[in-house]
Amino acid sequence: MxxxxxxxxxxxxxxxxxxxxxxxxxxxxxNQSSLVVIILLSLSTVTFAGVFFLTVYFFDFCRSLPGQGLSALPAVTLDNNQESGDEQKVEVTSGDPSIAQVVKQVSKHLALPDGEVLVATVLDPETFGREHAGFFVSPKKGDKVLVYADRVILYDPDRDRLLDIIHAALPGQAAGDRSVSTTSP
Known part of the structure; x- marks a missing residue:
């Protein structure tokens, strides 16, 4: 033929x-079998490509998560017993004295909120700066990051200075209602 x-x-x-x-x-x-074979090959190719791209996206997303430039320390709980005087008394319930020291140093400059705080150390300023671009200005190795429920504080223990404070709006709170009370060092 x-x-x-x-x-x-x-x-x-x-x-x-x-x-x-x-x-x-x-x-x-x-021939119906040829149509079935073509459809199955097409579907398997599309499925394979989809799984491949989702895998690449997932690993890229996981790699870009915050924390690669930080060394996280255990979380601590703060009970601020604000007396009538100017000095803020902070009680830190943690077994690590370095965390308590950082929190007490920061509390000299800023009224800290009650609740749990996560203290982390900047290990790689370049990675930290890329991950948090637009939030923190010029972090350096050894800076401390204090993470609260409503704010994040960047602190330089070498110069005993607060470098940056980022506020997060709580549910039901307008963005302009946030206030910071600080004392001079």
């Missing part, structure tokens, strides 16, 4: 002038 002038069929293959052949099942117009 001839198909056109350039190709002819032998058994189950289509042979053309170049001498190469393909299974005829892919070329018959009324």
């Amino acid at each position: 001839k198909i056109g002038q350039l190709c002819y069929t032998t058994n189950r293959y289509l042979t053309c002038l170049y001498g190469t052949g393909m299974p005829i099942a892919f070329l018959k117009k009324n």
Whole structure:
């Protein structure tokens, strides 16, 4: 049986002038099995490509999560017993004295909120700056990050200075209602 002038069929293959052949099942117009095979190959290719791109996206997303430039220390709980005087008394319930020292140093400059605080140390300023671009200005190695429920504080223990404070709006609170009370060092 001839198909056109350039190709002819032998058994189950289509042979053309170049001498190469393909299974005829892919070329018959009324063969339902060829349609099923084409659909299955297409679906498997699309599925494989989708899984591949989702995997790449997932690993890229996980790699970009905050924390790669930080060394997180255990969380502590603060009970601020604000007396009538100017000095803020902070009670830190933590077994690590370095965390208590950082929190007490920061409390000299800023009225800290009650509740749990996470203290972290900046290990890689470049990574930290990229991850938090637009939030923190020029962090350096050894700076401390104090994370509260409503704010994040960047503190330089070498110079005993607060470098930056970022406030998060709580539910039901307008963005302009946030206030910071500080004392001079």
